Amino acid sequence: SQRHHVRLDQVTRVPPDVAVEVMSPGTAANDRGRKMRTFERFGVRECWILDPKAERIEVHALRDGRYRLTASAGRGEMFTSEVLTGFTCAADTLFPW
Numbered sequence: 001s002q003r004h005h006v007r008l009d010q011v012t013r014v015p016p017d018v019a020v021e022v023m024s025p026g027t028a029a030n031d032r033g034r035k036m037r038t039f040e041r042f043g044v045r046e047c048w049i050l051d052p053k054a055e056r057i058e059v060h061a062l063r064d065g066r067y068r069l070t071a072s073a074g075r076g077e078m079f080t081s082e083v084l085t086g087f088t089c090a091a092d093t094l095f096p097w
Contacts, residue, residue: 015039017083020048036060040067046083055095 019039021031031049039047040062047067049058056074060067061082073079073091081087 015042015044017044018046018048018081019044020050022050022052025053036067040065046081050094052095055091057091057094 021035023031028051036047036049043062045062047060047062049060051057054074056072057079058069059071059079059081061070062068070082071079075092075095077091078088079091080089
């Protein structure tokens with residue numbers, strides 16, 4: 001965890017453990033392209049892509065400098081994080097409507 005690097009009164013210079021992107025029709029290509037490559041380059045260990053239209057989440061974990069899809073879940077399914085130890089979540093809770 002990178003939590004010990006966070007100081008509320010200082011700029012953080014280390015990457016977060018997890019980045020979460022919520023896609024919209026106008027940003028999908030950017031979220032899956034440029035943003036994910038930027039997260040890879042800076043060493044963000046896990047990237048979650050939430051797609052409200054499809055009601056799905058994809059979890060991508062950094063392996064050898066590249067993201068690999070490690071989980072995908074939709075309504076009625078659970079997903080876990082490799083980075084957030086012990087974290088499991090029902091995808092339904094992300095799309096409450």
